[in-house]
Structures are given as C-alpha cells and as structure tokens.
Amino acid sequence: MEIVACAKLVYDETQMPAEGDRLLVDQAPVKISDIDRNAIEEAVRIKEELGGRVTLAVVVTGPFDETILKEALAMGADRALLVEGEIVKGHNPYRTALAIVKALERDGTKPDLIVCGEGSSDQYSCALPAMIAEIMSLPVATFVGRLEVKDNKLIVERYLEGGSEVLEVPLPAVISVTSEINEPRIPTVLQIMKAGKKEKNSVDASELDLRFPTIDLVEIRAYVRERRRERIEGSVEEVVNRIVEVLEEKGVIR
Amino acid sequence: MRIVVASDPSNLPKLVGAAKSLSPEVIEAISTERVSVPVDKLVIADLRLNDCWTDVLSEREFDLMLLPSTRDFKEVGARVAARKGISYLSDAQELGLSGRLAATRMVFSGRGVEKLETSLPAVVTIDADSFEPVSGEPSSVDELGVSCSPKVNLIERKEREAEVDLSKAEIIVSVGRGLKKKEDLEMIRELASLLGAEVACTRPISADFKWLPEERHVGMTGVRVKPKIYLAIGISGQIQHVVGFRDAETVIAVNTDPDAPISEVSDYFVVADLYEVVPKLIEEIRRRKGS
Ligand SMILES: Cc1cc2nc3c(=O)[nH]c(=O)nc-3n(C[C@H](O)[C@H](O)[C@H](O)COP(=O)(O)OP(=O)(O)OC[C@H]3O[C@@H](n4cnc5c(N)ncnc54)[C@H](O)[C@@H]3O)c2cc1C
Ligand SMILES: Nc1ncnc2c1ncn2[C@@H]1O[C@H](COP(=O)(O)O)[C@@H](O)[C@H]1O
Numbered sequence: 001m002e003i004v005a006c007a008k009l010v011y012d013e014t015q016m017p018a019e020g021d022r023l024l025v026d027q028a029p030v031k032i033s034d035i036d037r038n039a040i041e042e043a044v045r046i047k048e049e050l051g052g053r054v055t056l057a058v059v060v061t062g063p064f065d066e067t068i069l070k071e072a073l074a075m076g077a078d079r080a081l082l083v084e085g086e087i088v089k090g091h092n093p094y095r096t097a098l099a100i101v102k103a104l105e106r107d108g109t110k111p112d113l114i115v116c117g118e119g120s121s122d123q124y125s126c127a128l129p130a131m132i133a134e135i136m137s138l139p140v141a142t143f144v145g146r147l148e149v150k151d152n153k154l155i156v157e158r159y160l161e162g163g164s165e166v167l168e169v170p171l172p173a174v175i176s177v178t179s180e181i182n183e184p185r186i187p188t189v190l191q192i193m194k195a196g197k198k199e200k201n202s203v204d205a206s207e208l209d210l211r212f213p214t215i216d217l218v219e220i221r222a223y224v225r226e227r228r229r230e231r232i233e234g235s236v237e238e239v240v241n242r243i244v245e246v247l248e249e250k251g252v253i254r
Numbered sequence: 255m256r257i258v259v260a261s262d263p264s265n266l267p268k269l270v271g272a273a274k275s276l277s278p279e280v281i282e283a284i285s286t287e288r289v290s291v292p293v294d295k296l297v298i299a300d301l302r303l304n305d306c307w308t309d310v311l312s313e314r315e316f317d318l319m320l321l322p323s324t325r326d327f328k329e330v331g332a333r334v335a336a337r338k339g340i341s342y343l344s345d346a347q348e349l350g351l352s353g354r355l356a357a358t359r360m361v362f363s364g365r366g367v368e369k370l371e372t373s374l375p376a377v378v379t380i381d382a383d384s385f386e387p388v389s390g391e392p393s394s395v396d397e398l399g400v401s402c403s404p405k406v407n408l409i410e411r412k413e414r415e416a417e418v419d420l421s422k423a424e425i426i427v428s429v430g431r432g433l434k435k436k437e438d439l440e441m442i443r444e445l446a447s448l449l450g451a452e453v454a455c456t457r458p459i460s461a462d463f464k465w466l467p468e469e470r471h472v473g474m475t476g477v478r479v480k481p482k483i484y485l486a487i488g489i490s491g492q493i494q495h496v497v498g499f500r501d502a503e504t505v506i507a508v509n510t511d512p513d514a515p516i517s518e519v520s521d522y523f524v525v526a527d528l529y530e531v532v533p534k535l536i537e538e539i540r541r542r543k544g545s
Binding site: 011013014016018023025091093094097121122123124125126127128130131133134135138139140141142143155158159160161162163164165166167168169170178179180211212213214215216217218219220221222223225227228229230231232233236237239240241242243244246247250252253 | 304305308324325326328329330331332333335336337339340341342343344345356360361362363364365366367368369370371372373376405406407408409410411412413414416425449450461462468469474482483492493497500501503504505506517518519520521522523524525526530531534535538539542543
C-alpha cells in the first residue's frame, strides 16, 4: 500500500502568550497539529498490517521546526515530502490541497490511501482532506473514528454530531480521522534522532504552478474575557460554605 | 447578489437569518424537508450522502453559498468550493459584505479571533448559533428529483435522539476526568438535580469513556453554552473546553491542582478534592433547603 499521511506543523495554542488582546502567535513553540498524530499513527498501523510505505506530506504554511518534523517521521513514516516557499504561507486550504496534490505528482507518488486529521489545531477548517479528494476525483470519508481495510476497500465509521454513519469506501481514497481512532505512539529520543536519516524530498511551491483564489488575513487578536478569579482554599467546611454563599448570591439556592 | 443556503432542516432558519443580514436580491434554500423560512425559493431534495449533496450544490448558481458548520456540511462545503475552484471559509461567526466578503472566526482553538477577507463567489460554513433564526413562508417551493452516483456505499446509519439541548440550560454542573469512575456520576447528578441544573462534561468523558452522550460535551467540537452558572468539577481547563463555556455569567471551578489552567478563566476557583467537596455540598444544600 502506498500511504500518504498529511501533517501540519503549527504554533502550540496552549502555550501562546497574549498581551491584552494582542496574541503573540509566533512566541508559541511549534508542535505537530494534535489530531495529525492520530493520522500518522493510523497510516503506520495500516502499513504494519498490509505492508507498503508511508510518506509524510507537509506543506509549510506556518512555522517550521526540523526536530518536530523528525518527531513526526519517527512515529513510523518512511519518508517526508515537504512543500516550502513564500506562496504557500498562511491559511488557504484550497491552495494547500493543490500543493499536496501537485507535489505528490511531481514526487511520482500514486497513493492508495491519503490520511489526514479531522481538522488542524490552529484553523480547524476540516477542509483539506475533502479538497484533496475533489482535486484528485477520489472518494472521501471525513471524521472517521473506526476503520477496517478489507479487499481493497475501507469500512469506516464516521463520527457525527447526532450519531454515526458506516461507509464502504473503495481505494484509492482520502480519509480524515478523529482522535478516537487510535492512541498515537510516542517515539523515543533515539527514534527521533534516527529519523533525521530518513529520505526527504523538498519541493519549492513556486515550481508547482498553483492557481487559487486568495484569502487575506485582515486582523487577529486574542479572545479576552475578564473573570473575577477569586481563589477559595481551606477546610472542606470552609470552601463548601463559600460555594453555597456564592450560589445564594446568584439566586441559585434560596 | 444571489445567495444559496443549504442545510439540515433544524439549522435552516438561522442560516436564512445570516443570509438576510447581507440583503441579497435572491435567496434560494435547499433542505431535505419543508421548513417555514422567508426565502424566494425553497428546494426540497431527498439528499443523504455527502457525495450527493456535493453533486447537487455544485450545480447551483450563486455568488455566495452558506452552509452550517456541522461535520457533514464542512466536508460538503470544502468539496463544492474545490470542485468549482472558488473561495472557501469555515466557521464564520460574523459576516460582512462590501464588494469582498469578510468573516470572523475562531483560531487556535478559540485562543484567538481572526478576520478574513476573500472574493466572491465563495462557499462559507457558518457557526449557526451566532446568527438569529428567522421564520416566514417561502415564495415558492420546488421538489428536486435527485439522481446521483455516489463514490461510497452507505452500509448503516445510526441516529441517536439528543436527550438535551445544553445551549439553553441556565445552570450547568460539568465534570471532567477528575471523576474516577462512571458510578461517581451519581453524586454529580444528585448535585445537579438539587440545583435544578443540567449535567455536562469534557470531551474525554463522552467521546473516550462514553459515560455521557455526545451532546453533553461542552467545547470547540461540542456544545457552546451560556448559563448563569457553570460549575466545573475536575476539569483542567484546556482551551478546547473553555471556548464552550466562556460566555457563562459566572464560572465556579473545583480542582485539586492549584495551578490548573481553569483557575485563569473562573470567577471562583476552589482548590479542593471533588470527592470531599461534592458530598459535603450536597449535604449543605439539602440542609439549607430543609430549613
Ligand atoms: C481538535 C480538538 C478538539 C477538542 N475539542 C474539545 C471539546 O470540544 N471539549 C472538550 O472538553 N475537550 C476537547 N478537546 C480535548 C481537550 O484538549 C482536553 O483534552 C480535555 O478538555 C481535557 O478534559 P478534562 O479536563 O476532563 O481532563 P484533564 O485535562 O485530564 O483534567 C482533569 C482535571 O481534574 C483534576 N482532578 C483530578 N482529580 C481530582 C479530584 N479528586 N478533585 C478535583 N479535581 C481533580 C486534575 O487536576 C485535572 O486538572 C479537544 C481536543 C482537540 C485536539
Ligand atoms: N499545511 C499542511 N500540510 C500538511 N497537511 C495539512 C496541512 N494543513 C492541513 N493538513 C491536513 O489536513 C487536516 C485538516 O486541516 P484543516 O483543513 O486545516 O482543518 C489536518 O489535520 C492535516 O492532516
């Protein structure tokens, strides 16, 4: 099986400082977008079961950090396909999808399966897998929480707001996975070091002839909501009394 | 300006509300059932699979297409835009139109808010709860026969009736992984019932442990709530959860970890063990109610 796992490197929003409503985006460390770890894990598991190879596809739309890329490779991918260049910077899922499709063509990779995360941790637009599928005219299943490979077909369960949907999807296909699908492995330091030796193909986006409508980022700010932040400590009796007092003040208990 | 709105029946009135706010010449709505919405044309089509929705919507003519930000429509919207090679924006919470289309949306799991601009034609999924629903009668109604050859095969659909709509709850008692086992939900339910509250949870409690149904999970991928009181018990306060309750009037959190991130986003932060506080709180509220 020729498997492609798509992963995005993003600024870690859980460690992103703000000054007032100014969001200091680029002061946050870089990480693999959360659910892309599940995508890589699933790709590697399928390879381990059926043989083949896993190409990690990364378009550098935001920050880049070599160690984080190595960490992603160390989860069991065989090689990396990297698209870089000024024109792919910023959020524009259609452009990113085109970049991946064209870079795969140029790389000579004809995937049987492309695995993405349900949504990226910075944008969560959940758009890329659907767009890749359209551009390549492949079947797609998004928000897959359970998956089985059977005679050149996938049986997937899509996890939706009001229930779920079980689909049979012929390969080649594109899927996006949710965090429930698996428990991503954590590579060892040694594995991460060794991953530096894996094959890496870097493509310059300017050579891919990308045509797309532009999306302009006009403004970005931190969401601020001031809270009272009163700390309640002490014996159980003391804290319970204070909670009850607050609930009474708010008219919840009378 | 021609807006096409497509949605499941329940979100349609809010989507039409969003469309109306942009004062287009024509609004066409597409749904699976007849809904009372004030549009120029309501098209009813028996669409089930995303493949078929994508085929049908790609055939419509529009300057702007609005869809709800549900999991299904986020896929469909992205596909329609890619098929036509036009702009796509997702999860819009505010829309503006002055030649170009402007939308504000959450980024970094809600840590930030961004404003994006793009050209028309465009497909946009909107956060339906950010818009007011409208009602009225469509000027005309049409039924569309659907012939579509999906690329995937539907094997089974499991639908689950929602037991509650938390977005309307006045008081919420919410639990996270501080709770050790499913049976301990009993005391949480008891506390909630004494307070006339609904029980809610973090995503791990519903998605991973399946202790509570999905519609009780609050946050980015769950419900957004705006109660008078949000009592967060054994919840760390990761941003993806916090975005779900940050419009609450008052937030009270109980956590053993004095440095839990939820301390930053609560009005009252109780540093204590829930297994000591909850039973005592139940006892104390009972006592006061009794007297
Ligand atoms: C793309 C994406 C979307 C997500 N969407 C959502 C979402 O919509 N909603 C959501 O909730 N999560 C969501 N998550 C998950 C989120 O990141 C957190 O993992 C989750 O909210 C943590 O849940 P928790 O607070 O219950 O668990 P934990 O983070 O494990 O916190 C448990 C807390 O309980 C405290 N505790 C332990 N024992 C006790 C005790 N005896 N008494 C009191 N306190 C105790 C601990 O100190 C700790 O702070 C999402 C994640 C991703 C990547
Ligand atoms: N720049 C990127 N490079 C590689 N994969 C990406 C990139 N952006 C998004 N993806 C993949 O597409 C999924 C959905 O992303 P998004 O459409 O941004 O929510 C992610 O979980 C990744 O698997």
